[in-house]
Amino acid sequence: MSRRPGSVAAIAVTAIASAIASLQGQEAAADPVRPANSPLVITRAWLPVASVTMAFPASARTYREDLVARASDRALLAAIRETTADQAAVINHYRDATGRYFVAAVAPEAAESVLRTMERAARTPLPARLVEGAVAGMRADFAFRGDLPRSRFDRVLDSRLRSESAAPDGADTAATTGFDGLADEVAATAPAARWGPPVWVLVDDEGATSAPAPPPPPLPVAGSAATAPSAPMSDQVPGDAVTRWVGSAYRFPAETTLVEACFLRMVLEESLESRRDPDLFEFDTEIDAFGRLVVRLSTSANASVSWEARLDEAIVQLGSEEGRFRLGQLLTSALSRWSRELAPATGAGRAAAEALLRGATDPQAAAFANSTATAPSAERLREVASGVTLVLRVVYGSS
Amino acid sequence: MPLVASLLCIAGLIGAAGPGLRQTGAQAPPGDPMVPDSVLGIPAGPTLILERTEGIPVVGIRVSAPLDPAWPGAARILVEQALNRARDRAEVIGAELWGGVQDGRIAFHAIADARYADELAWVVRMLTAEPEATGAGRPIARENARLDQLAETPRGRLILEVEAKILGSGGGGALPVPAVGDVQDMWLRSFARDRLRILVLGDLPLYWVFANLSRIGASAEAQAGAPILPPPRTLSFPESPLYSWTAAAFTLGPSHDPAVLAAVAALRLGLQQSDIADAAVHLLEGPDDRSGWLGITAQATRGRDADAALASALALVSEEGLDAWWMRGVAAARSDLVAAASTPGGWLALSDRYHSADGSTNARTALERFNTLRREDLAAVLEQFQATLFRPRIDR
Known part of the structure; x- marks a missing residue:
């Protein structure tokens, strides 16, 4: 070569x-x-x-x-x-x-x-x-x-x-x-x-x-947890669709690292996927530039249950003592997803670039791109999940 | 377990391809990931192609078997049953699961975090197990529906024609639909242990590979008879009321050959860029069976426009026609190979595609072949064209 x-x-x-x-x-x-x-x-x-x-x-x-x-x-x-x-x-x-x-x-x-x-x-x-x-x-x-x-x-x-x-x-x-x-x-x-x-x-x-x-010192997902409002901001926007869209933003507790935030995001996705029913059309999650966990989901306007309530409940469960066993199961699956994402050169490059954009030093960015061996424990993720707070919710469509 | 113990003993002897094991092909030059570390043949067992990569966070396993007979329909059913069988187990460990017909082989891969290698081997054993009679109904129904759907459109009819030609089931797009027994027979033939290739990517010791993977597939005692194809299904072909369609099919050579891949990419570029008036022209790539069949359809409101468009498209398949696109085709095909190698699944697929029993080819030699392709290599590829060209009737 x-x-x-x-x-x-x-x-x-x-x-x-x-x-x-x-x-x-x-x-x-x-x-x-x-x-x-x-x-x-x-x-x-x-x-x-x-x-x-x-x-x-x-x-x-x-x-x-x-x-x-x-x-x-x-x-x-x-x-x-x-x-x-x-x-x-x-x-x-x-x-x-x-x-x-x-x-x-x-x-x-x-x-x-x-x-x-x-x-x-x-x-x-x-x-x-x-x-x-x-x-x-x-x-x-x-x-x-x-x-x-x-x-x-x-x-x-x-x-x-x-x-x-x-x-x-x-x-x-x-x-x-x-x-x-x-x-x-x-x-x-x-x-x-x-x-x-x-x-x-x-x-x-x-x-x-x-x-x-x-x-290197751990890379925090965001340093502004203290500024989180005490009550979540809520907004209902009328829409003419038969689909109901809900966007939610959650703030992680202080001291949460980027790796921990990513794993909690993946574990939450696994949890939602396992609860999926025909009323849930689609959902996606991301961690935005301000370090918030953003979840978008769409459901049937006639859904018999509120999926935003289920979403909140899923997060609460991940942070609870009762959810400990389930969290361990979901973490297994998330670990494989993370490894598969970071194994290709393209995935590692993108992860390191994301960390740099978030203000990481070079060693922190490299550590993030190689973080498959330093995944957080289920216990630590439970702690993080228990401190997650809703800061924004936008509902578009029928209430 | 005695079996595992004996395999461990075999593995202990592997240092210089010990008794009973043969080292096939050349050892990899140190440090080139495009060349497998070692290729080992187990007597009456599978060929093991090992890509032992220290430090990689995932483990990937691919198993491939020849398509015997060359019946993509039966392979699709076999694959669907296998994926259904293994999916739940794979989800537990977050494994990526894939199955399909690729490069003329029935192939599966499973990729997961390196910590779950043992569970992943279990998933692979489930993938390669004998198909059951129960659970085959839905995949067979889907295959029937697929044939009906293909018969609905002229483009689909061209695919049927090409598949029938490969299978040798007769003209007119006549294809048989496999029954449960056909799928089981295909498994017995294709998944005979000594016909399997097992490719392992990961930081795993050799004894682990032997202990977990050397006994998958059908044993030598379980023999299937010669394949007998059932009669083809009768399909109804509705007329195309608005447009006239014409079509041609041909092959430029084996689909894994870098020169053929480059020629196909050049043809695709040429068709995209050519301004063929009053008609829509499309390139269809045939079943992924390594035969490299291609199809071209031309659609127009008037029959003579469709004929003229097809003639223009076929005129491209010549040295003069592809001259302007050849080098860009080479670059595009080479980039596709690089992109494929960038993921663990694609890396394993390339190792499988370019494996040869004598070790003379591998993904590295394929990439180097792209780097050395010249203008004069186009002529050799196009020799196949006139010899294989046929023009099935799809406008009915």
């Missing part, structure tokens, strides 16, 4: 958390002062494929900013795909409540070249034809699905989550508005200039290793 060219190795720096020392061959290298635009390098000797991840923070301020981010990401993805068409690489784009991720699965020998290509694309104003194509695509997409109940609900909930108040920020406007001048605005500024330098993670099959270092 050909070797990775030297320049990335040169900027790849070498420190490693002993939290992951037990994972032989999975070591992260990090310099105390890593230059901007140089990647955090995570090394896994057994990987057949490397990954390059570039991530910008989620647009968390306004509806308009979210539109700009979506259009810019579409155009940037097209630009990167065009310029890497002759490379052994597949570029994908993901977005969640924390960030917007451009993840390349790439042959190890092409990793540096792809990284440099992505970097150039992010630093350069986007070509007008790609931006226009992106905005046209968004217009068509919004015309098709913008007024669907799910889309309306998402806009309303996202607006409430952004502002943490009942006042909407423009998201309640019709779906097809907000495009005026969008292409010009997106094309005017390079992505890296608009949102600041992206975070970079390279997960590779070789690199410098060093002696185990002390474990």
Whole structure:
């Protein structure tokens, strides 16, 4: 196998958390002062494929900013795909409540070249034809699905989550508005200039290793638990659909780490899945940029039971003494899910990028990407679940 | 347990492929994950392909068996029954479970956290167990419904034609529907222990692999007779009232061959980018049976437009036609291979696809083949085209 060219190795720096020392061959290298635009390098000797991840923070301020981010990401993805068409690489784009991720699965020998290509694309104003194509695509997409109940609900909930108040920020406007001048605005500024330098993670099959270092301090999911309101904010938005949508945001107790929050999220998903009935159409969960657990679910408007009550009850049960055995069962399943997510280079890269976007240091981000061996105990998860509090609930549709 | 103890003894002898065991193929060059660490053959038992990766947080096991006979319908039923059998057990440990026909083999994989390797082996044993008579009704009904659905549309009829050609069941899209006994016979033939490949990805000792996986499949005593296909089902083909359809099918060679994969990717790009007037043209990829059959359909309001569109599409399948797309096709197919290798399941599938008994091919050699493909390699691939081209009637 050909070797990775030297320049990335040169900027790849070498420190490693002993939290992951037990994972032989999975070591992260990090310099105390890593230059901007140089990647955090995570090394896994057994990987057949490397990954390059570039991530910008989620647009968390306004509806308009979210539109700009979506259009810019579409155009940037097209630009990167065009310029890497002759490379052994597949570029994908993901977005969640924390960030917007451009993840390349790439042959190890092409990793540096792809990284440099992505970097150039992010630093350069986007070509007008790609931006226009992106905005046209968004217009068509919004015309098709913008007024669907799910889309309306998402806009309303996202607006409430952004502002943490009942006042909407423009998201309640019709779906097809907000495009005026969008292409010009997106094309005017390079992505890296608009949102600041992206975070970079390279997960590779070789690199410098060093002696185990002390474990990094745990990465808290959010540091603002003390500001949680005493009573949850509740909002009922009328809708004309036969489906009832409910969005709930919960705050974790202080001292909760990101790994613990992720495991509680997965365990809750397993718990809801096991309680599923025909009235529950769909649900998804995420941890947003403010460190809150956000659960969206849709049910039949005529459901005989309240699924938001079931959701609250599921969380209470996870934190109770009676739920101890069930929590242990669900944790088994969550462990496998977490390992499968982090085993591929692309999954590890995205996890490390998420941690960096949340303010992690390099060792903390590397530890998070390698956290399969340091999963929280069932007892600790029970403690976390018992301290989870509801801070926001939005119901869209019939009550 | 005596069985386990004896397997442990065998494993103890494995150092240099001890008595009774044969090391097949070449040992991996150190540190290349694209090449299995070791390939071992157990006398009258399965071939074990081991990817021992220190530190990987998951364990993945794939079992594959030849498609015997080449009857995708029976394989689908066998797979569905197996997944139904193992699903509950897999969910308990959060394992990813997959089954299907891939590269001409019936294959399953199960992937879970490395701490649950023992439970995962149990899941794999359930996947590969003999199919029961009970529980077969629903998959068989689904296969019947699938044939009816395919017969509804011209594109579906082309798939039926190709499947019938592969199975040798006659023209006109005539396909038999398997009964319970056919599925059990297929298991006896395909899952005969010495025909299985077991691929293991994980940080596991060899004795664990022997103890847990070397006895799966049908034993040598359980023999099935020669396959006898039941008569094909009669299907009704409704006429297409609005459009005229024409179609052609052909193969460019074995579907796992990097040059063929590149040619298919080039053809796909060429069809997407070509401006064929007054008609819709689509490329269909045939059953995943390693034969590499492809189909092209052309649909238009007038018959002559459909014929002209099909002729334009088939003209692309030539050195001149694909010249502009060939190198992009190579790059696209190479990227697909890299993307597939990025997940444990895809990694195992590639190891299986490119395994050869003499060790001369593996995922690494396939990737290198992509890197060395040149313009002149296109000609050799296209030789198959004219020899295999046929034009079934699907517009009825």
